[in-house]
Amino acid sequence: MTAPDQIPGQEYDYEALPSNHGLGRNMMAGAFAGIAEHAVMYPVDLLKTRMQILHPTTGGLYTGLTNAFSTIYRIEGWRTLWKGVSSVIVGAGPAHAVYFGTYELVKELAGGNVDQGHHPLAAATSGAAATIASDALMNPFDVIKQRMQVHGSTHKTLMQCARSVYRNEGVHAFYVSYPTTLCMTVPFTATQFVAYESISKVMNPKEEYDPFTHCIAGGLAGAFAAGITTPLDVVKTLLQTRGLAENAEVRSARGLFNAAAIIKRQFGWSGFLRGMRPRIISTMPSTAICWTSYEMAKAYFKRQADR
Known part of the structure; x- marks a missing residue:
């Protein structure tokens, strides 16, 4: 699939970062992708x-996953499945703007856009x-x-939860899990980006705008990275919800x-695999949505800049 408005016979260098394509647009595309993914x-x-x-x-x-869904839906109602979503919507936009803005900037500085070759280290x-x-x-955020997601949580709004955590702890x-988060997300993201770039190179060697490729590559890369980093995610969850734990x-x-x-x-050792299935099940489509949304917004801004 070729990009819309592509001039026949003209190469559409989609993946590269053109000189007239500002960092702000990459950040806007990232914010759009982050909100879409998490919501x-x-x-x-x-x-x-x-x-x-x-x-x-x-x-x-x-x-199990099915039992968790049916129990929550039956006893707590469907709205409980969205409890705390305001936190990720407020936080995901700016965080993903920084995420993809940094990604594009460092990728350019590391030589990831030099040619059509494969640059796993830069990725x-x-x-x-x-x-x-x-x-x-x-x-x-x-x-x-996670404080709002826990069963029995009394937190109703983002601000009320934030004030309660700050006042009591x-x-x-808010940052006790940050080192653990980095220990998980740095290898997760590095693995995901290398896998995404590698799968994309195989599926889309011409580097044209192709939503199908971005979706499949993003999903597969996310699933692989999620599986190998689940133990650290379990540790992170324990640290982030420790204030609500009944166990001393x-x-x-x-x-x-x-x-x-x-x-x-x-x-x-089996404790480190808790939640692996829902983590992979959630990460695979979420990274597919994230990459597809990001690349779609990125392509749109590039078309606008080229006009």
Whole structure:
């Protein structure tokens, strides 16, 4: 599929970052992609969080993904599946704007747009830099989101939850999981970007705007990266929801290694795989939506700039 408005016989260098294509437009495309991704896949993300809680209340104990969905829908109502979505909508726009803006900037500086060749190192470097920058902005919103997602949470709004966490646990609570988040998202993003660039090169060697390619490549890259980083995601969830835990040891979790030790001691190695299925199921379409939305917005802005 070729890009709309492409002049016959003219090469449409889609992936490269033209000199007349400002960073601001990449950031706008990233914001659009982030909001679209998180809003559409939010219910599955909520199920993942519920299933990763180590010591849930009686009403929050589930036997599987289908059971979790049906139980929440039957007992708490369908609106519960969207509880906390305001946090990711508010945070995802700016965070993804920084994410993709950093990605494009570092990719250009690292030589990822030099020619039509494959540049996995540039892709991994730009992906790692992008997640370090965006997670610094998104981490507090992620903490608020998961506090609102937990079964039995009394938090009703974004601001009420933020004030409660700050008043009871201090500003440290918003960033206690940041090192763990980076330990997970840096390899996740680096792996995802390398996989995405590699799959895209194979499926779309001409680097034309092709929504099908972007969707499939994004989904496969996200699923692979999600699977191998699930253990760190479980640790992150424990740290971000520790303030609501009923178990005293979990409430006292201090950081990455201490949280990992608690999981190993209480649940064994299988504890690190909690929520893997919903994580992959949610990540695969969410990264497909994210990349497709980003590339679509990016193509639109490039067409506008070329006119």
